[in-house]
């Protein structure tokens with residue numbers, strides 16, 4: 001069998017990653033909520049005519065939260081696969097992973113407040 005070229009290989013990886021992103025959006029309620037929030041703040045950014053720097057910060061915050069949420073989901077699924085039974089060590093791993101999402105969400109909320117509160121009040 002002929003060896004795949006570098007470009008074919010990379011294209012396959014992109015397809016696998018797109019498939020993973022689609023599974024996330026289709027099956028995970030937390031990601032669905034985050035997609036809605038992202039949509040709302042993008043509309044708000046457009047409505048409030050935020051600056052280029054504010055757009056960059058807002059998009060970074062959206063990407064950060066959704067990216068870490070995806071990794072958190074993968075950790076939860078891997079945990080359930082390696083240990084289907086109740087195990088305090090798995091509980092701790094899942095708690096830490098959820099904690100990482102919470103930290104990113106708090107930072108993203110702070111960025112949202114810094115951008116929009118002065119425009120509202």
Ligand SMILES: Nc1ncnc2c1ncn2[C@@H]1O[C@H](COP(=O)(O)OP(=O)(O)OP(=O)(O)O)[C@@H](O)[C@H]1O
Pocket residue numbers: 030076083084085086087088089090091092094095098
């Ligand atoms: N196998 C387990 N052993 C011990 N504790 C667990 C186990 N599975 C879950 N837990 C505890 O329950 C919490 C919730 O776990 P779960 O996998 O249901 O995540 P979740 O936050 O409900 O997921 P989702 O993001 O899909 O809503 C964990 O953070 C952990 O404290």
